[in-house]
Amino acid sequence: xxxxxxxxxxxxxxxxxxxxxxxxxxxxxxxxxxxxxxxxxxxxxxxxxxxxxxxxxxxxxxxxxxxxxxxxxxxxxxxxxxxxxxxxxxxxxxxxxxxxxxxxxxxxxxxxxxxxxxxxxxxxxxxxxxxxxxxxxxxxxxxxxxxxxxxxxxxxxxxxxxxxxxxxxxxxxxxxxxxxxxxxxxxxxxxxxxxxxxxxxxxxxxxxxxxxxxxxxxxxxxxxxxxxxxxxxxxxxxxxxxxxxxxxxxxxxxxxxxxxxxxxxxxxxxxxxxxxxxxxxxxxxxxxxxxxxxxxxxxxxxxxxxxxxxxxxxxxxxxxx
Numbered sequence: 001x002x003x004x005x006x007x008x009x010x011x012x013x014x015x016x017x018x019x020x021x022x023x024x025x026x027x028x029x030x031x032x033x034x035x036x037x038x039x040x041x042x043x044x045x046x047x048x049x050x051x052x053x054x055x056x057x058x059x060x061x062x063x064x065x066x067x068x069x070x071x072x073x074x075x076x077x078x079x080x081x082x083x084x085x086x087x088x089x090x091x092x093x094x095x096x097x098x099x100x101x102x103x104x105x106x107x108x109x110x111x112x113x114x115x116x117x118x119x120x121x122x123x124x125x126x127x128x129x130x131x132x133x134x135x136x137x138x139x140x141x142x143x144x145x146x147x148x149x150x151x152x153x154x155x156x157x158x159x160x161x162x163x164x165x166x167x168x169x170x171x172x173x174x175x176x177x178x179x180x181x182x183x184x185x186x187x188x189x190x191x192x193x194x195x196x197x198x199x200x201x202x203x204x205x206x207x208x209x210x211x212x213x214x215x216x217x218x219x220x221x222x223x224x225x226x227x228x229x230x231x232x233x234x235x236x237x238x239x240x241x242x243x244x245x246x247x248x249x250x251x252x253x254x255x256x257x258x259x260x261x262x263x264x265x266x267x268x269x270x271x272x273x274x275x276x277x278x279x280x281x282x283x284x285x286x287x288x289x290x291x292x293x294x295x296x297x298x299x300x301x302x303x304x305x306x307x308x309x310x311x312x313x314x315x316x317x318x319x320x321x
Contacts, residue, residue: 001272001275001276001281001282001283001284001310001311001312002028002029002068002070002282002283002284002310003026003027003028003029003283003284003286003303003306003307003310004027004028004029004030004031004070004225004283004284004285004286005022005025005027005029005030005031005285005286005299005303006030006031006033006038006073006224006285006286006287006288007019007022007030007031007032007033007041007042008033008038008039008041008042009287009288009295009298009299010022010041010042010295011038011039011041011042012041015041015042015043015057015058015061015062016057016060016061018041018042019042019061019062019064019065019067020061020065022065022067023065023066023067025299025300025303026303026307027067027286027303028067028068028283029067029068029069029070029283029285030062030067030068030069030070031069031070031071031072031073031109031283031285032062032069032072032073033072033073033074033075034072034073034074034092034095034096034099035074035076035089035092035093035095035096036073036074036075036076036089036092036093036110036111037075037076038073038075040092043058043072043099045092045095045096045098045099046095048099048102049095049098049099049102055102059103069103069105070107070222070282070283070285071105071107071108071109071167071222071283071285072096072099072100072103072105072107072108072109073096073108073109073110074089074092074093074096074108074109074110075109075110075111075169076088076089076090076092076093076110076111076113077089077111077113077114077124077174078090078093078113078150078154079112079113079114079115079146079147079150080113080114080115080124081115081116081119081121081122081123081124082122082123089113090154093108093110093154094154094157096108096110097157097158097161097163098161100161100162100163101161101162101163104162106162106163106164106165107163107164107165107167107221107222108158108163108165108166108167109167109168109169109196109222110166110167110168110169111168111169111171111174111176112147112151112168112174112175112176112181112185113147113150113174113175114126114142114173114174114175115141115142115146115147115175117138117141117142118138118141124173124174125138125142126172126173126174126175126177127139127142128241142175143175143184143188147175147185148185148188148189151166151185151188151189151193152188152189152190155189155190155192155193158192159192163192164192165192165194165221165222166192166193166194166221167194167195167196167221167222168182168185168193168194168195168196169196169198169201169224170182170195170196170197170198170201170202171198171201172201172205177201177205178202178205178207178212179195179207179212179215179216182194182195182216182219183216183219186219191219193219194219194220194221194222195216195219195220195221195222196221196222196223196224197209197212197213197216197220197222197223197224197275198223198224198226198287199224199226199227199228199263199271200224200226200227200228200256200262200289201228203228203230203254203262203263204228204230204240204253204254205240206240209267209270209271209274210270210271210273210274213271213274213275213277213278213280214274214277214278216278217278217279218278218279220275220278220280222282222283222285223275223280223282223283223284223285224284224285224286224287225259225284225285225286225287225302225306226256226259226286226287226288226289227256227257227258227259227260227261227262227263228254228255228256228257228262228263229254229255229257229261229262230253230254230262231252231253231254231255234251234252234253235253235254238253239253240253240254241253242254246289246291247291249291249292255291255292256289256290256291257290257292257293258288258290258293258298258301258302258305259286259301259302259305259306260301260302260305261290261292261293261301265305265308265309268305268309269309271309272284272309272310272311273311276311276315284306284310286299286302286303286306288302
């Protein structure tokens with residue numbers, strides 16, 4: 001397994017400076033944002049796809065620092081009911097696919113997206129309950145009329161351009177938010193669809209992450225290294241669904257934390273062990289979203305934590321078996 005980092009946490013630095021910093025900090029791989037919600041501070045496909053000089057400078061910044069590109073990411077909502085917004089996120093995703101092709105990268109990270117509740121909607125509608133009957137009707141329309149057709153078409157385009165893995169982050173607010181919905185879309189579209197396993201979004205939903213990994217099995221295509229702290233006192237009063245601002249740390253039911261500040265070594269060692277058990281031996285890509293810690297300090301602590309929990313060498317023969 002390798003230590004990776006999502007470069008967006010250093011969006012205030014140039015590509016060259018960011019890659020130099022990440023390499024010196026101990027990263028082996030980098031996941032680079034190409035659009036969507038986190039932006040494209042270090043990789044602008046609309047430029048790099050057409051400007052060969054800029055493209056060579058980009059490659060030098062990454063590979064010249066000894067880094068590998070583990071994936072390109074584009075976290076948007078290409079099935080947004082607002083057609084202009086949807087088109088922007090769709091175009092970002094298509095350009096990210098083309099950027100992957102140009103770089104020889106076969107993995108792209110993103111969200112499934114979430115449509116509205118009908119063709120005339122203005123905003124996405126994330127369904128979280130089975131009654132009244134309006135909600136199952138919305139789900140059926142979202143999946144059968146929008147989500148599955150969109151990803152069948154987009155996945156086919158991705159495959160034509162060398163993409164082998166579209167790894168969806170299972171994120172509440174979007175149609176794919178847990179292992180069951182991930183596998184539902186994978187079964188409908190095909191094995192190019194898999195999971196970007198971000199434990200932080202699963203833990204606060206009450207999901208046992210090692211068991212989720214066991215359930216997903218070979219569909220685990222990528223892993224994010226991000227922790228979450230569940231505030232038991234606030235959960236006891238209000239449950240885990242929380243719409244308060246992420247900055248309201250004292251009163252939220254849960255907040256994102258740097259690795260090790262939400263769950264201990266034992267928990268993360270169980271995650272790493274189960275990943276190995278199902279055959280995943282790729283990167284764990286650190287994502288910093290800790291409101292109590294600067295990006296650089298959070299990154300430093302997360303790398304030190306991962307060095308303790310990752311398994312690097314092949315297991316070898318079981319001489320005792």
